[in-house]
Amino acid sequence: MHIDLSAKRVIVTGASRGIGRAVATAFAREGVRLAICSRSADTLEAVAEDLRALGAAEVIAVPLDVRDTAAVRAFTAQVAEAWGGVDVLVNNAGQGKGGSLETLEPEDILDHADNIQVAHFRFVQAVVPHMRKQKWGRIININALAGALPTPDGIPSVTNRAAGIALSKLLGQQLAKDNILVNSLNMGWIDTGQWDRHYKEMPSTISREEFLEMVVKIVPLGRFGRPEEVAHVCLFLASDLASFLSAASIDVSGGLQGAIAYYPTLKREMQDLGRAREAALAAE
Structure with a gap:
């Protein structure tokens, strides 16, 4: 058609x-x-x-x-x-x-x-x-x-x-x-420039790859x-x-529905992980 x-x-x-x-x-x-x-x-x-x-x-x-x-x-x-x-x-x-x-x-x-x-x-x-x-x-x-x-x-x-x-x-x-x-x-x-802005909110110890992996974790299709x-x-x-x-x-x-409500929690957990990594590096 x-x-x-x-x-x-x-x-x-x-x-x-x-x-x-x-x-x-x-x-x-x-x-x-x-x-x-x-x-x-x-x-x-x-x-x-x-x-x-x-x-x-x-x-x-x-x-x-x-x-x-x-x-x-x-x-x-x-x-x-x-x-x-x-x-x-x-x-x-x-x-x-x-x-x-x-x-x-x-x-x-x-x-x-x-x-x-x-x-x-x-x-x-x-x-x-x-x-x-x-x-x-x-x-x-x-x-x-x-x-x-x-x-x-x-x-x-x-x-x-x-x-x-x-x-x-x-x-x-x-x-x-x-x-x-x-x-x-x-x-x-x-997949637009907004995710670059979101990534800038992460501690420097979080790689862009693991950040993006966290973001798509809740998308049933598994991608942006x-x-x-x-x-x-x-x-x-x-x-x-x-x-x-x-x-x-x-x-x-991509099938994302109610799981979107968990994204802020996942984001905060990753920020906490990044800060913990920073503290561990500073203590060395």
Whole structure:
């Protein structure tokens, strides 16, 4: 069965790296007209050139902060005017944020929300009028498994991703009558730069290899997911093959479910092991 998306007009946010870039790459190979944005102005045009070389029919690339409502509306209007509408939106921008009752200020949670579910709302609000005109649209919101299955750590990520999933379900019901289908993809352990950041929280006596082995220990498939594996699901959801799928919450997690709650414990145990190693070395 062949997925033909070549006539589609697609927006991907946070497209300069990681999952967003992989999603944009997959759509480019389908020959779509592709609009990308991110805050990384320095790399965005280089990414756009790569996407053109991969087969995108046209590429619009605009540096953009998804917290800026006026900028989001202007970008969407630019795309719709240039191409006569918008068919697909992939809300990918945003990343995780840790923190506890002891370390967070309320404003930290609000700021993170502005980058996640509120940013999703901004873009949906901007594209829906164009999708309604054509009675066809696909909206894919990239969220996190921790929002569907809360972990006992990382208050901003857990609560704001949960809100993002709830927003997707609500919109998937509300907009279905207009043939605008909205679904949430909830990321498990995907091999992106975030794991480099997590590893930096480890004592120097913990090797990167044993850290990563600990991370995937709770994944039934026994490995990280690849960004292109997320992109493949996006292609399906953007196609007519997914014509009866809306308000769905889909875990892209290699089978990882409730065991995600054990990850903070495993992480702390490894940090303790690293500190014990440091103490032993200092005592020699």
